[in-house]
Amino acid sequence: MVFSSALIENAVNEFAKLPGIGKKTALRLVLHLLKQEPGQVENFGEAITRMRKQIQFCKYCHNVSDEEVCSICKAPSRNNGIVCVVESIRDVMAIENTQQFNGKYHVLGGIISPIDGIGPDQLNIYSLVERVKADEIKEVIMAVSPTIEGDTTIYYISKKLKDYPVKVTTIARGIAFGGELEYADEMTLARSLTNRLPLENYLQQGK
Amino acid sequence: MVFSSALIENAVNEFAKLPGIGKKTALRLVLHLLKQEPGQVENFGEAITRMRKQIQFCKYCHNVSDEEVCSICKAPSRNNGIVCVVESIRDVMAIENTQQFNGKYHVLGGIISPIDGIGPDQLNIYSLVERVKADEIKEVIMAVSPTIEGDTTIYYISKKLKDYPVKVTTIARGIAFGGELEYADEMTLARSLTNRLPLENYLQQGK
Incomplete structure (x- = not known):
C-alpha cells in the first residue's frame, strides 16, 4: 500500500498489528478517525495508553483491576x-x-x-x-x-x-x-x- | 457487558465507537493489547492521536499531507x-x-x-x-x-x-x-x- 502521509501510514500499521485487522480494515478505521474531532481521537488514544499503563491484577483473584484489590473481591x-x-x-x-x-x-x-x-x-x-x-x-x-x-x-x-x-x-x-x-x-x-x-x-x- | 475495571470498560467503549467493531470485538482487541508491552501500546495510542492532530490537507490537491503541500504535489x-x-x-x-x-x-x-x-x-x-x-x-x-x-x-x-x-x-x-x-x-x-x-x-x- 502506498501512502502519501507518514502520519497515516504509521497509524494504519499500528492498527494492522491488532488481531483480525488487515491493512484495508486498518485504513478504513484510520480514515474514519480522520473525520472525527481531534479531541475525540485523543480520548481514544489516551484511553488505550492509560488502560495498559495503569491496569493491575487483583492480588487475591488475579482478575484485572484498577486498584490493588479488584471491585469483585472488595464487594x-x-x-x-x-x-x-x-x-x-x-x-x-x-x-x-x-x-x-x-x-x-x-x-x-x-x-x-x-x-x-x-x-x-x-x-x-x-x-x-x-x-x-x-x-x-x-x-x-x-x-x-x-x-x-x-x-x-x-x-x-x-x-x-x-x-x-x-x-x-x-x-x-x-x-x-x-x-x-x-x-x-x-x-x-x-x-x-x-x-x-x-x-x-x-x-x-x-x- | 459487566466490567470489573473502569480502565478496561473505557478502552472497550472507545474501540466500539469504530465502524464495524462491536463490543465483543472491542473486548478482544483490548485484551490483546493488555498482553502487549506498555511501550508498544503507548506507541499505538500516540500514533493515532498524533495522526489526527498533525494531519493537514494539501493546499493544491486536498490530499492528506504531513505538510502544507503533499508529497505528490511536491515531487x-x-x-x-x-x-x-x-x-x-x-x-x-x-x-x-x-x-x-x-x-x-x-x-x-x-x-x-x-x-x-x-x-x-x-x-x-x-x-x-x-x-x-x-x-x-x-x-x-x-x-x-x-x-x-x-x-x-x-x-x-x-x-x-x-x-x-x-x-x-x-x-x-x-x-x-x-x-x-x-x-x-x-x-x-x-x-x-x-x-x-x-x-x-x-x-x-x-x-
Missing part, C-alpha cells in the same frame, strides 16, 4: 465462601454477564497444557491453595473449558485441595440451550444423560 | 500537465497502488449528490478550475465511481472546464457499474487508467 455483598475458578478474565466477564453468581473468582491465567508448555507452576494455582487455606472458603467451582486440558487442570487442582475442608464442584456439562440433540458430540450427550436432573429442578430453573 | 518527477480528479483520499491511495499514474491529483472530497445534500459548492471544484486556469495542465482525468452521481459530477466539471484549453477524459469502464473504485483490483484499475477515453466517446457510449 461486601458478595459471598466469600464460594470461589469460581476460571481460565481467563474473559470467563469472569462471561459469568458476571449471567448475573447468576454472587461469589468470588480465581483467575488461573491459562490451563495445564503440556503441548503448549504450560505446567501448573505457570498458573495461579499456588495462590488458590493459599486462599483456601487462609479463608473461610466452603466451595470451589471449577468453571474451565470441557477439554482434556480442562479436565487435567480440574484433576490437578482437586488433588491439591483434597486435604482442606472444601467442596470442589464443576459447572454442569450438557446440551446447550437452543442446541440440537443430534449434533451434540457423544461425550457431551453421554455426560448429559449421566447427570440428568429431576424434572422439578429443571422446571424451577426455567423460572 | 519534481511527477507530470504537472495531467491531473487525476478523485472523490476521496482512498481513491488516491488505490491509484497510487497501481503505480501506473505519474501525474498529480485533485481530491473533490465527495461527489455531487442532491439526495445527500451535497452540491458542487461543498466540493473542491472551484480550486480545480483555478488550478486549470493557472497551471500548465493539459489533461484532466475524471476518476470517479461509475454511478449516476459520478456521471453528474463529471458532467458538471466538464462544463466548468470547457472554456479552457484542457482535455477532459474519464477512466475506462473496466470497472463494473455500481462498483466502488477503492475495491477494484489493481489490474482493472491500472487498465482503466491506460485506456482512458475522451469525454465525447464516453457520453456517446452511454446512449
